[in-house]
Amino acid sequence: MNLARRFKNSKGNFSLNGPLAEVILSAMADAALVVDRDHKIAAFNAGFLKIFRKSSSDILGQTFEEAFRHPILTNMLCLALAQGRKQCREIHLFVPGDFAFEASMLPLIRQAKVEGALLILLDITRLRQLEEMRRDFVANVSHELRTPLASIKALTETLLDGALEERGPRGEFVQAIKEDADRLGHLVDDLLDLEAIESGKRSPRWEYVDLIQAARQAADKMRNLAAKRQVTIRVEAENNGICARADKEQLDQVLINLLDNAVKYNLDGGRVTIRIHEQDGWGRVEIQDTGVGISTEDAPRIFERFYRVDKARSRELGGTGLGLSIVKHLIEAHGGQVGVMSELGRGSMFHFTVPLKK
Ligand code: ADP
Numbered sequence: 041m042n043l044a045r046r047f048k049n050s051k052g053n054f055s056l057n058g059p060l061a062e063v064i065l066s067a068m069a070d071a072a073l074v075v076d077r078d079h080k081i082a083a084f085n086a087g088f089l090k091i092f093r094k095s096s097s098d099i100l101g102q103t104f105e106e107a108f109r110h111p112i113l114t115n116m117l118c119l120a121l122a123q124g125r126k127q128c129r130e131i132h133l134f135v136p137g138d139f140a141f142e143a144s145m146l147p148l149i150r151q152a153k154v155e156g157a158l159l160i161l162l163d164i165t166r167l168r169q170l171e172e173m174r175r176d177f178v179a180n181v182s183h184e185l186r187t188p189l190a191s192i193k194a195l196t197e198t199l200l201d202g203a204l205e206e207r208g209p210r211g212e213f214v215q216a217i218k219e220d221a222d223r224l225g226h227l228v229d230d231l232l233d234l235e236a237i238e239s240g241k242r243s244p245r246w247e248y249v250d251l252i253q254a255a256r257q258a259a260d261k262m263r264n265l266a267a268k269r270q271v272t273i274r275v276e277a278e279n280n281g282i283c284a285r286a287d288k289e290q291l292d293q294v295l296i297n298l299l300d301n302a303v304k305y306n307l308d309g310g311r312v313t314i315r316i317h318e319q320d321g322w323g324r325v326e327i328q329d330t331g332v333g334i335s336t337e338d339a340p341r342i343f344e345r346f347y348r349v350d351k352a353r354s355r356e357l358g359g360t361g362l363g364l365s366i367v368k369h370l371i372e373a374h375g376g377q378v379g380v381m382s383e384l385g386r387g388s389m390f391h392f393t394v395p396l397k398k
Pocket of ligand 1: 302362
């Protein structure tokens with residue numbers, strides 16, 4: 041619809057700040073503001089005030105540049121009034137925090153004369169954040185794939201250059217190629233897992249699970265690996281059984297991921313203790329280790345995809361940097377919470393909650 045026609049009052053006169061203009065602006069989901077051809081602010085909606093953290097009395101009767109002091113928007117306003125053409129730009133406002141908006145300045149034209157302009161700000165902050173996350177993700181995945189692939193390439197080239205004839209090195213090289221291929225396999229498995237969880241394809245299949253028994257089973261599965269580093273795993277629980285409502289397979293995956301880390305990032309001869317108890321109607325599991333610990337700067341970030349404190353060490357231990365991210369998604373899909381308390385050099389305590397049987 042012609043915007044100028046929308047702003048005519050009941051008598052057919054053009055009004056930039058009449059009741060009709062106000063009704064239209066307040067019904068708009070996006071932030072909107074109208075100025076006349078002298079740049080005087082004529083009407084606006086609450087969304088606009090909110091973005092700039094202003095009140096009506098701050099801006100009433102002022103010119104656009106007096107009220108907002110935004111050179112890009114002022115320039116767009118001048119162009120829209122002078123050329124009678126719509127101006128579009130992406131702008132960033134730091135109010136505080138970085139917010140991205142698609143700004144559209146539309147000239148309000150009546151009988152071939154520009155009477156004013158309508159500015160609409162569409163909040164595209166989330167969209168830009170998601171795009172950035174996707175770009176980072178692609179860059180991270182490519183980087184993670186490239187490392188074992190480069191190693192496989194170098195090893196096969198060495199074999200083809202003659203090492204294939206030598207019995208000793210041949211075996212070692214083939215073993216190293218297998219390990220790199222395994223690493224690639226784990227990475228692809230974790231990526232597919234994460235994608236399935238995030239897109240909701242793996243929503244929990246609810247059943248009743250004894251948390252203590254699940255923890256004991258997970259501990260049993262990890263004992264061989266732990267024994268290689270003389271790490272002991274103990275399960276401590278106050279009750280005989282704590283019945284949770286959870287997806288057993290996903291709960292096992294969470295326990296194994298956390299236990300695997302508690303062993304991997306432990307010291308030789310260290311301890312892992314699993315404690316299970318009820319708290320405020322939730323089942324709470326704590327996995328404590330006596331390992332390397334995590335600094336206060338790193339701790340809030342370790343649940344992010346591919347975030348690793350010590351990349352080289354994680355890779356050497358067969359890590360993909362996705363385990364904790366998978367844990368977080370799985371627990372959140374159960375409605376629970378996951379967290380960590382840690383002290384550098386003294387060990388970490390990861391904890392999570394799952395709903396109890398009602
Ligand atoms: P990874 O495959 O690298 O183990 P995770 O997502 O499981 O990936 O963990 C992310 C990072 O968090 C690890 O690289 C490590 O730096 C840190 N981390 C995880 N668990 C522990 C732990 N129990 N003790 C110390 N650091 C840990």
